Amino acid sequence: MTRCAVGIDFGTLSARAVVAEIGTGRILADHAVDYPHGVMDAALPDGTRLRPDWALQDPMDYRTCLFESVAQAVKRAGVRPEDVVGLGLDVTSSTVLPVDKEGVPLCTKAVFRSDPYAWMMPWKHHGATAYAERMQRAAEAFDPDFLRRYGGRISSEWMLPKLWQVAEEAPRVFDAADRYVEAGDWLVYCLTGRYAPSRAMAGYKAFAQPGRPWPDRAFLKAVSPRLEALADKLPRETFLMGERAGGLTAQAAEATGLLPGTPVAVANIDAHVSMPAIGTAAPGSLLMIMGTSTCHILVSGTEKPIPGISGVVKDGVFPGSYGYEAGQSCCGDHFKWMFENALSEEVCREAREKGVDVHALLTERAARLRPGESGLLALDWWNGNRSILTDMELSGLMIGMTLSTRPEEIYRALIEATAYGSRVIVENFEQNGIPVKQIYACGGIARKNGLMMQIYADVLGRSIGVARASQAPALGSAIFGAVAAGGACGGYDTIDEAVAAMGGVEDTVYAPDPSARRIYEGLYGDYLKLHDLFGRSGSDVMHRLRRLRNAVRTEGE
Numbered sequence: 001m002t003r004c005a006v007g008i009d010f011g012t013l014s015a016r017a018v019v020a021e022i023g024t025g026r027i028l029a030d031h032a033v034d035y036p037h038g039v040m041d042a043a044l045p046d047g048t049r050l051r052p053d054w055a056l057q058d059p060m061d062y063r064t065c066l067f068e069s070v071a072q073a074v075k076r077a078g079v080r081p082e083d084v085v086g087l088g089l090d091v092t093s094s095t096v097l098p099v100d101k102e103g104v105p106l107c108t109k110a111v112f113r114s115d116p117y118a119w120m121m122p123w124k125h126h127g128a129t130a131y132a133e134r135m136q137r138a139a140e141a142f143d144p145d146f147l148r149r150y151g152g153r154i155s156s157e158w159m160l161p162k163l164w165q166v167a168e169e170a171p172r173v174f175d176a177a178d179r180y181v182e183a184g185d186w187l188v189y190c191l192t193g194r195y196a197p198s199r200a201m202a203g204y205k206a207f208a209q210p211g212r213p214w215p216d217r218a219f220l221k222a223v224s225p226r227l228e229a230l231a232d233k234l235p236r237e238t239f240l241m242g243e244r245a246g247g248l249t250a251q252a253a254e255a256t257g258l259l260p261g262t263p264v265a266v267a268n269i270d271a272h273v274s275m276p277a278i279g280t281a282a283p284g285s286l287l288m289i290m291g292t293s294t295c296h297i298l299v300s301g302t303e304k305p306i307p308g309i310s311g312v313v314k315d316g317v318f319p320g321s322y323g324y325e326a327g328q329s330c331c332g333d334h335f336k337w338m339f340e341n342a343l344s345e346e347v348c349r350e351a352r353e354k355g356v357d358v359h360a361l362l363t364e365r366a367a368r369l370r371p372g373e374s375g376l377l378a379l380d381w382w383n384g385n386r387s388i389l390t391d392m393e394l395s396g397l398m399i400g401m402t403l404s405t406r407p408e409e410i411y412r413a414l415i416e417a418t419a420y421g422s423r424v425i426v427e428n429f430e431q432n433g434i435p436v437k438q439i440y441a442c443g444g445i446a447r448k449n450g451l452m453m454q455i456y457a458d459v460l461g462r463s464i465g466v467a468r469a470s471q472a473p474a475l476g477s478a479i480f481g482a483v484a485a486g487g488a489c490g491g492y493d494t495i496d497e498a499v500a501a502m503g504g505v506e507d508t509v510y511a512p513d514p515s516a517r518r519i520y521e522g523l524y525g526d527y528l529k530l531h532d533l534f535g536r537s538g539s540d541v542m543h544r545l546r547r548l549r550n551a552v553r554t555e556g557e
Contacts, residue, residue: 003490004028004079006070006258007478008089009270009471010062010183012122012292013038017069018471019077020478022085022490025277025502029076030471031069035061039122048114052550053126053392056119059097059105062183063190067255074257081259085490087191087248088265088481090273090473091184094159094205095122098166098177103189106176117170120183123157124293124329126384126392131168132161138223146219149209151309153390157329159206160223160230167226179233184267191264192246198267199238203313204325205269208238210314239266240315241273242483242495263491265477265484271295271325272317273476274442278467279503281318281496284437286429288422288456288464289473290445293383294331296425298324298436306432308388319495324434326425329392330383332445334414335359337382338407347407365408366415367451371458371519374409376400378417379530381542385421388428389535395542397530415452416520419459420527426460440465440505442472450510458516459524468504479503 003022008015016032037058043049050056066089074084097120098106105120112118121127136154139146147153154161159182167174181189182201189195202208207216217231239245247261271289275297278287286298303312303322310325317323339358351361377399384392398413426436439462445452446466457464469475479498485491492498533539 002028002079002083003085004077004083005085005478005481005485005491006073006087007474007476007481008066008069008087009474009477010065010089010091010187011270012092012124015062015065015069016471016474017073018474018478019073019079019084020475020502022482023501025469025475025479025504027469027471027475028079029073030474031072031076033065033069035065037061039124040119044114044116044119046114048116050116051127052553053129054116055122055125056116057095057122058107059120059183059186060108062187066187066190067252070256070258081257084258084262086263086265086481086485088268088477088479088484089184089187090268090270090477091182091187092123093182093184093201093269094157094162095120095183096159096162096180097121097183097186098173098180099186100176101178103186106173112173112176115170115173117166117173121162124383125162126156128161128165129156129392131164132156132158135161135164135223139219142219142222148305149313150207150311151388151390152307155310155386155390156392157386163230164224164227167230168224171226174229177233179235180230182267184269188245188264188267191248191252193249194246195235196243196245196266197235197238198269199240200269200272200313200316201267202235202238203316204272204311206234240319241266241268242480244484263481263484263489265480268477268480270473271297271327272323273480274467274472275299275317275476276479276495276499277442277469277472277475277503278440278465278505279499281321281499282438283321284435286426286436286439288439288441288446290331290441290443292331292333292336293327293329293386294418294422295325295327296387296422298429298434300324300434302434304433306429306434308390308428310387324429326387326428328380328418328421328425329386330380331418334380334382334418335411338411338414342410343407362408362411363449363451366412369409369412371516372523374400374405374413375402376405376409376413377523377526377530378413379527379534380414380417380421385535387425391535393543393546394535395546397534399530415455416459416523417527419456420524422456423460423524424528424531438465439463440467442467442469444470453510454513457510457512459520461512461517463512464510465505466508466510468506475502
C-alpha cells in the first residue's frame with residue numbers, strides 16, 4: 001500500500017492536481033486542465049464588453065477542473081481511493097466571487113449572466129485601482145497604523161478595493177450576494193459542504209490581523225457607508241493552514257473517485273503554499289514563485305514594518321513565524337506578450353524548421369549574448385508594479401532600441417528586467433532590517449529555463465536553489481493535505497514533520513558569475529534611475545498615457 005496525498009494548484013490559466021507519496025514527496029502522477037474560459041479581459045462569454053484593466057473568470061471553470069484534475073491524477077497514479085489520506089488546494093489571491101445562501105455563484109444565474117460585476121475577479125483584475133487609492137486615503141485617516149503590516153499601500157489586486165467597486169458601481173449585485181468568498185474557500189466548500197475560510201487569504205488580502213476586529217465594520221464604514229454592509233458578507237472565523245476543513249461529501253467523492261470523508265485541508269494562497277515544498281522553514285529563507293507573475297515569500301522570526309511589500313502575517317506561511325509577501329505583477333506574462341505580439345516571421349520559420357518552440361529558440365539565441373551586449377534596458381512593469389511601488393498604472397519600458405535590435409535581445413532584456421525587479425525587492429527587505437540568508441526558486445520557469453536562473457543569480461549576486469518538485473504549489477498543498485489527515489490516519493501531526501519528509505531542493509545550484517555580475521552592477525544602477533524617475537520622481541507620463549488610452553477606448557464604445 002502506497003499512502004499518498006493529493007494537492008491541487010489553481011493557477012491563473014489552469015488547475016493541476018498531483019498525487020504525492022507520503023514519506024518522500026515523490027510525485028506519482030499529475031494532471032492539468034485549462035480553464036475553458038481562461039481569463040476574460042475583453043468580453044464575457046455572451047459578448048458583453050469589459051472595460052480597460054478588467055479581468056474576470058468563471059468560477060465553474062475552477063469547479064470543473066477541480067474534479068477532473070483530481071480524478072485523472074488519481075487514476076494515472078494507480079492508487080486506491082483508500083490510499084489517499086488527505087487533500088489540499090491553493091488558489092491565486094485575491095480571487096473573489098459573490099455567492100448566494102446555497103453557495104451558488106451569482107454569475108451562473110440568468111439575471112446576472114451579462115453583468116460583469118457578478119463574475120469572479122481574479123488577482124489580475126486592476127479595474128479597482130481608483131478605489132484602492134481612495135481606500136488608501138481613508139485608511140490613513142482612520143488609523144495611521146492601519147497599513148503598517150501592508151507596506152503602507154493598498155493594492156487594487158486585493159479583496160476590499162474590488163468589493164468596494166462592486167458596491168458603488170453595481171449595488172444590485174452587491175446586495176444580492178449572501179457572502180463574498182475567496183475562490184479557495186469556495187472550492188473547499190464544493191468539496192466538503194462547509195466554509196472554513198483561510199486565515200492566510202484573509203490576512204494578506206483583506207487586512208485580518210491579530211488584535212484587530214475582522215471584518216472591521218468601523219473601518220468599512222469609514223471608507224464608505226455603502227461598504228459597511230460588507231461586514232455581514234465576510235466570515236468572522238478563519239482557520240490556519242494544515243487544519244482540517246472537513247471531509248469529502250458523497251457528491252465530491254464520486255466526482256473525484258475518492259472516499260467520502262477523506263480529509264480536506266483549509267485552502268491556501270498559491271505562492272505561500274509553495275514554501276513547504278522546498279523542505280525548509282528556516283528564518284531568512286526567501287522563495288521566488290515564478291509563473292505568470294512572481295511572488296517573493298520570506299520567512300522570519302521577527303516582525304518589522306517594511307515599505308512596499310504586500311503584507312506580513314503571523315502564521316501566514318508557517319506556524320510561529322512571520323510570513324512576508326512581496327512580488328512582481330508580471331514575469332512569464334512578459335514573455336507570453338512578446339511571443340504573441342513581437343516575433344518576426346524569421347524566428348517563427350527557424351523554430352518550425354528546427355522542430356522547437358519559439359521560446360526554446362529565443363532562449364538558445366539569448367544565451368549566446370553577453371551581459372550588456374544587447375544595449376537594451378527595460379522596466380518590468382507590463383502589468384503594473386506590485387512591489388515596491390504598489391502602482392498598477394505604471395507600464396513597461398524598453399530603451400536602447402535601434403534598427404538592428406534582434407528579438408533575442410529584447411527577450412534577454414525582459415529577463416534581465418524581471419531580475420532587476422527581484423533585486424529591488426530583496427534589497428528592500430534587507431535595508432529595512434529583515435535579512436535574506438538563502439534564495440530559492442520554484443515553478444516551471446525555475447526548472448526549465450537555466451539561462452533565466454543564471455541571470456537572476458548574476459543580477460542578485462546570490463546563489464539560488466531550485467525546488468525539487470516541478471509543481472511546488474501542488475506539492476505544498478498535498479503536504480497540508482497530509483497534515484489535515486493527521487498521523488493516526490496515515491499523514492502527519494505537524495507541519496514541520498511533513499515538510500522535512502516531503503519537501504526538498506535539487507542538487508543544482510545557480511551561483512553568480514563574477515564577470516557577469518560586474519556588468520550587471522552597472523546596468524542595475526541604470527535600472528534604478530529609470531525605476532525612480534518613472535515610479536517615484538513625479539514623472540506622470542505613464543499615468544497620463546493610460547488615462548488617455550482609457551478615455552479614448554471608453555469614448556469609442
